[in-house]
Ligand SMILES: NC(=O)c1ccc[n+]([C@@H]2O[C@H](COP(=O)([O-])OP(=O)(O)OC[C@H]3O[C@@H](n4cnc5c(N)ncnc54)[C@H](O)[C@@H]3O)[C@@H](O)[C@H]2O)c1
């Protein structure tokens with residue numbers, strides 16, 4: 001089977017359009033732990049760099065394992081994974097990212113590229129996706145996509161940014177730690193909280209019912225992470241939650257947000273990023289989920305993104321997942337056009353995944 005697709009798994013901007021597969025010969029190759037497609041000799045997927053709009057045309061993944069078994073124990077992990085077996089238990093949770101797996105990132109990171117706007121943080125959009133552009137099997141379902149090496153890469157990215165931003169949907173689904181577990185950063189053999197990013201959660205109506213038992217606050221208590229800043233549209237804040245945040249050095253940030261007819265909030269990304277910069281965050285990695293990413297990829301916001309680093313796992317999650325797919329865009333004649341395109345592209349195999357780095361093309 002040989003197909004050309006957009007990062008979200010589409011073969012064309014519309015049923016009658018034709019996606020120009022601008023990458024010849026660059027294929028992901030047969031995923032080493034692909035679902036059992038024994039009737040196919042090889043699966044070659046050529047990923048174009050354009051977000052198209054149509055629903056993915058991949059067949060429903062029904063009778064095939066949707067998540068290949070991860071290496072069940074450390075002893076199965078290749079040494080290069082940085083998660084060697086028999087590690088010193090005091091660093092049990094920490095990871096390492098070999099130099100060979102980090103050098104290619106350098107030109108896409110804040111230190112080597114400062115944002116051209118001093119009032120804004122350097123903003124990196126980074127997430128892990130399936131071959132059909134899904135972040136998770138279903139809303140509210142935390143789904144492991146990254147292999148151990150690209151997971152370590154994500155944690156390395158966290159050590160290189162002042163802040164890490166998610167939406168409340170991710171906080172509710174994952175109970176995430178949102179810290180960095182690279183060996184040598186604060187809490188993992190380093191000083192204080194050096195290298196630990198500030199978690200930022202967009203939660204307009206304060207839906208996140210966090211407590212001392214939330215993973216993030218447990219890490220704070222252990223000196224292995226920072227307390228979150230929660231961005232809300234509320235002026236009156238829940239006192240108990242505000243008290244818990246303050247206890248660990250976090251806070252609510254109230255920001256004016258537009259609401260649509262159904263009462264859904266829509267943050268102004270420029271306002272948010274200026275506010276975070278004013279609070280001292282010089283760089284932010286936006287990790288997801290899909291609603292956060294799709295809104296940041298809207299025409300009026302996408303120019304705020306300085307760098308894109310996407311981990312593509314060799315897995316189809318099938319229809320019904322949480323999909324990254326920006327809103328439809330049309331040209332002046334009303335014809336559907338690609339929503340966004342990357343430029344200055346680099347593809348790097350990391351373990352069984354491939355990592356795509358680039359910048360959003362300005363005339364996207
Ligand atoms: N694979 C990955 O890299 C990755 C990363 C993050 C999350 N996830 C997964 O994605 C799922 C969560 O994604 P999701 O899309 O459901 O939720 P989300 O994390 O995008 O949060 C959605 C909520 O955040 C707020 N929000 C988001 N964008 C906003 C905007 N522009 N203005 C105002 N408020 C905004 C709203 O309250 C919205 O309901 C979970 O299953 C999680 O495990 C995967």
Ligand SMILES: Nc1nc(=O)c(N)c(NC[C@H](O)[C@H](O)[C@H](O)COP(=O)(O)O)[nH]1
Nearest residue numbers: 128143144145146154174176177178287
């Ligand atoms: N890079 C990446 N690969 C994945 O397979 C996956 N599921 C996520 N998901 C990101 C999301 O933001 C998760 O909530 C945090 O990754 C939680 O993980 P931590 O507890 O912070 O380590 N990210």
